[in-house]
Amino acid sequence: MKNTQVKLIARPVGAPTADCWEIIETETPELAENQILIQNQYLSIDPAMRGWMNEGKSYIRPVKIGEVMRALGAGVVVESKHADFKAGDFVTAGTGVQEYAILDGKEAVKVDPSFVPLPAYLGTLGMSGLTGYFGLLDTGQPKEGETVVVSGAAGAVGSVVGQIAKIKGCRVVGIAGGADKCKYVVEELGFDACVDYKVGNLRNQLKEACPAGVDVYFDNVGGEILDTVLTLINLRARIVICGAISQYNATEKPVGPSNYLSLLVNRARMEGIVVFDNAANYGKAVKEMAGWIAQGKLNSKVYVAEGGVRAFPETLMKLFKGENTGKLVLKV
Amino acid sequence: MKNTQVKLIARPVGAPTADCWEIIETETPELAENQILIQNQYLSIDPAMRGWMNEGKSYIRPVKIGEVMRALGAGVVVESKHADFKAGDFVTAGTGVQEYAILDGKEAVKVDPSFVPLPAYLGTLGMSGLTGYFGLLDTGQPKEGETVVVSGAAGAVGSVVGQIAKIKGCRVVGIAGGADKCKYVVEELGFDACVDYKVGNLRNQLKEACPAGVDVYFDNVGGEILDTVLTLINLRARIVICGAISQYNATEKPVGPSNYLSLLVNRARMEGIVVFDNAANYGKAVKEMAGWIAQGKLNSKVYVAEGGVRAFPETLMKLFKGENTGKLVLKV
Incomplete structure (x- = not known):
């Protein structure tokens, strides 16, 4: 051939x-x-x-x-x-x-x-979905009623994270770039709200969308968005570091989260994940997600x-x- | 009066x-x-x-x-x-x-x-010692044989952290400012090594002092030292954020750890602590530390x-x- x-x-x-x-x-x-x-x-x-x-x-x-x-x-x-x-x-x-x-x-x-x-x-049933599944459930550990914020919300991983957080009974707020993506995230994926980082003041918009603060933040983008969310986290918040797409093409040293001391004030945690670590449990996860797809809960x-x-x-x-x-x- | x-x-x-x-x-x-x-x-x-x-x-x-x-x-x-x-x-x-x-x-x-x-x-038997005790043992979770690095090693908290890590069978490396402090840390507190951040290349010195990488980093100082240690952490390392004395008097926004994506690569964790959360267990901790003082293990x-x-x-x-x-x- x-x-x-x-x-x-x-x-x-x-x-x-x-x-x-x-x-x-x-x-x-x-x-x-x-x-x-x-x-x-x-x-x-x-x-x-x-x-x-x-x-x-x-x-x-x-x-x-x-x-x-x-x-x-x-x-x-x-x-x-x-x-x-x-x-x-x-x-x-x-x-x-x-x-x-x-x-x-x-x-x-x-x-x-x-x-x-x-x-x-x-x-959803491949690496992207598995990354979201294990990153959210094992590392983010969302509890019913908590507020989960996801950046890259319209992306492959973010869209799965937010939908699973909804299945788990959380308030889910996405961050995405542009009105079309935000509309998709709320109307098609069922997030409670989605903030457009390209318009207006991100912190104010997020604060309004998260009246009870942020318990879990699933970060796909890094940079200023991570730094802003750090100012809104609750006591014992969990920040899942999945990626930092805003930084991957940077030719200078990436910008670190200058508000990281919020981790101290709030006794919060920031933890990195790589999906390959969960290889032994892929089968179980795919089965559960396939069930959610069949039930129409996972787009x-x-x-x-x-x-x-x-x-x-x-x-x-x-x-x-x-x-x-x-x-x-x-x-x- | x-x-x-x-x-x-x-x-x-x-x-x-x-x-x-x-x-x-x-x-x-x-x-x-x-x-x-x-x-x-x-x-x-x-x-x-x-x-x-x-x-x-x-x-x-x-x-x-x-x-x-x-x-x-x-x-x-x-x-x-x-x-x-x-x-x-x-x-x-x-x-x-x-x-x-x-x-x-x-x-x-x-x-x-x-x-x-x-x-x-x-x-040692007050807030400083308790901060070190709970921060290291509960959040840092050092295991025998692991390498623990402590900044502010000659200070009130750092000196306790390093000595407890030695009691737990770890290789312990301090970071301190000046030859006198480093000498004190090694000779009087019994750390395995201490790096003087005021002279030479910090990363090279740390790399030499930590041939097996860094499993636990207990950070009292923040800034460039935190950023440097991030480049040397091992898989599943634990970084305890206890303080950031280098940043407390900053009039501009503190510098964030630009190497934080090392948390992702190494599936590592960075977590903030505040001693007051452990008030219910102060008594047990003071008793254990008093025992170590009596045995001459804790200076x-x-x-x-x-x-x-x-x-x-x-x-x-x-x-x-x-x-x-x-x-x-x-x-x-």
């Missing part, structure tokens, strides 16, 4: 530019024993990708220069030398940004697109970008420009 | 200056039923005092303008109308910065200066400033100038 691949050929300084990528065509090799050939249909486009492009120690090794860019994909098995898979099976796997991927069968997970559409397995909207793998470089930038509402995937 | 009192008459901008204080002489009034008259012998001088001088919501109400400055004192009962106290009893209590204090007996705690010297009840050095209550304004500034080694008290 002819295979189009996107390789990382230079580490970005600031926002990733076109010259970070090389797009090439190769032929897929023969399958070895236990391998499967997957035809990608959707690629998961994630803020974390920006981090994987950097050199240096992190929670996962960097993508090497000259390597196919790391990505999760959802697709169909077209050939199998693994006993558990046959042509026609739908799977998700760490395929990388390419049309076809050859992997050991044990690296792929079978999914059922008759239950939810295939790209939802990259979103799993996907924002599908077109253009195939060649459109990967500009699709990734949509995240940092805030152009997507819901989980961003690239149709292959 | 003639009573010299120090009252707060203006809120400071930056470091507290002489014009924040008024020193007056009054006569002590007659005792009412259940009251006791305490003659202060030592006053506890604490970094937290700077925060109490600010207006606005915090973990405790601000000292009012015109009010005697809040302080813990240790002294002797000279007159009692409370059944549990008699003249000659030694007590600690929230006396304020004055020579004599009249309080309800239930606000005072009897202490025994034949066991440890009276000022130790303001230090309870006190730095005694002279000059009586009139010297309070300049004594307070010793903290911010880093002039004290061990718990700072003012002899009345």
Whole structure:
């Protein structure tokens, strides 16, 4: 098969530019024993990708220069030398940004697109949804009646966090950029309120939306928004640090939360999470979330970008420009 | 009795200056039923005092303008109308910065200066020691063999934290300002190492002193030191935010820890503490620490400033100038 691949050929300084990528065509090799050939249909486009492009120690090794860019994909098995898979099976796997991927069968997970559409397995039932599920429930520990604030509320993780917090009986307030996203967050996702950080005074708006203060803050964005929420937290608040998309392309040292002493005054906690730590419990979580989807309690909207793998470089930038509402995937 | 009192008459901008204080002489009034008259012998001088001088919501109400400055004192009962106290009893209590204090007996705690010297009840067996005890053990949760780093290591809280961490079998590294303090921390308190933040590269020195990384960081100082330690923490590290003496006199917004995303990469936690939350367990903690003092495992050095209550304004500034080694008290 002819295979189009996107390789990382230079580490970005600031926002990733076109010259970070090389797009090439190769032929897929023969399958070895236990391998499967997957035809990608959707690629998961994630803020974390920006981090994987950097050199240096992190929670996962960097993508090497000259390597196919790391990505999760959802697709169909077209050939199998693994006993558990046959042509026609739908799977998700760490395929990388390419049309076809050859992997050991044990690296792929079978999914059922008759239950939810295939790209939802990259979103609500994939890494994004699992990040929200474990980050909110295990680290945020929301209690019924508490106020939960989520930034990036219209994004892949934030939208799941807020909806699960609603299921748990919390008052849920989103933070998002633009009236359309805020409308979506309240009307389609069922948040109690959503604050547009692009207009007006963020602190005043949040204060009004959170009359009883903030008990749990799930942060996807960092920067000034985190610093502002710190001034509104309650005694023993929990701040979940999931990401900091506002800082990922910074070429200077990121801005730290200057109001962090609010943690002291309020005996509050700020804790980082990485979804991979929960791998042993993915199955249980996916089952519970699938139930919520079936009951209509969990909306799993996907924002599908077109253009195939060649459109990967500009699709990734949509995240940092805030152009997507819901989980961003690239149709292959 | 003639009573010299120090009252707060203006809120400071930056470091507290002489014009924040008024020193007056009054006569002590007659005792009412259940009251006791305490003659202060030592006053506890604490970094937290700077925060109490600010207006606005915090973990405790601000000292009012015109009010005697809040302080813990240790002294002797000279007159009692409370059944549990008699003249000659030694007590600690929230006396304020004055020579004599009249309080309800239930606000005072009897202490025994034949066991440890009276000022130790303001230090290791007082709020400073209790802050270190609960902050380290409950929030820091050090495990045997882990590396614990403590800033303000020669100070009242830091010195207790490090010594308790040694008792718990940890590798303990202090951070302090100046060769004399570092020497004291290693030779008299028994830390494994102490880094002088005033000379050389802090990160390199810390890295060398912590070859296995940092599992628990107990922060008394904030600012650049916190930011540097964040780059050296291990997976699931615990950072205890006890104070930020480097920031208390800042007239501009304090600097936030720009490396806070290390919490995410390392799934680490940063949590604020206030000692008052543990009031129900003070007795148990004092008993355990008194045992360690008796066994020679806990050195309870006190730095005694002279000059009586009139010297309070300049004594307070010793903290911010880093002039004290061990718990700072003012002899009345």
